[in-house]
Amino acid sequence: MSAAGRPTLRVSTTASGPTTVLHLAGDLDLATAGQLRGELRDLLDSGTVRRLVLDLAGLEFMDVTGLNVIVDAHDVLARDRAVLALRSPRPMVLRMLKLLALDEVVQVEG
Numbered sequence: 001m002s003a004a005g006r007p008t009l010r011v012s013t014t015a016s017g018p019t020t021v022l023h024l025a026g027d028l029d030l031a032t033a034g035q036l037r038g039e040l041r042d043l044l045d046s047g048t049v050r051r052l053v054l055d056l057a058g059l060e061f062m063d064v065t066g067l068n069v070i071v072d073a074h075d076v077l078a079r080d081r082a083v084l085a086l087r088s089p090r091p092m093v094l095r096m097l098k099l100l101a102l103d104e105v106v107q108v109e110g
Helices: 033-045 064-079 091-099
Strands: 009-016 019-028 051-062 083-087 107-109
Touching (some): 033 064, 051 091, 064 083
C-alpha cells in the first residue's frame, strides 16, 4: 500500500539473452493492472522478447484482473511464438491458476 492507502505495484526488469524477467512486488489488482499492462505493452512492442518470466514471489495480492493481464500477455507472446512463464507464485496465486487451469497453459516454475 502507498502512503495514501492505495495499492501499489513495483516492477523491475532484468534481461539475460532471450529471457526477460519482470519482478513484481505489491498488489496486482484492478487499481494496478493498467500499470503492468503498460509495462508489458512497451516491452512486447519491441518484438525482441522470446521468453518472458513474471516473477511473482513479491506479490502480496492478485485478483482476477491480474490474471487477465497474464492471460493477455500469454496470448500476445504466443502469437509471436514466444513463451510466458510464471515464477514462484504464492500459494493463493497458484490456487487461482489451478482453478482456472491456467497452470496447464502457462509454464509455472517453482
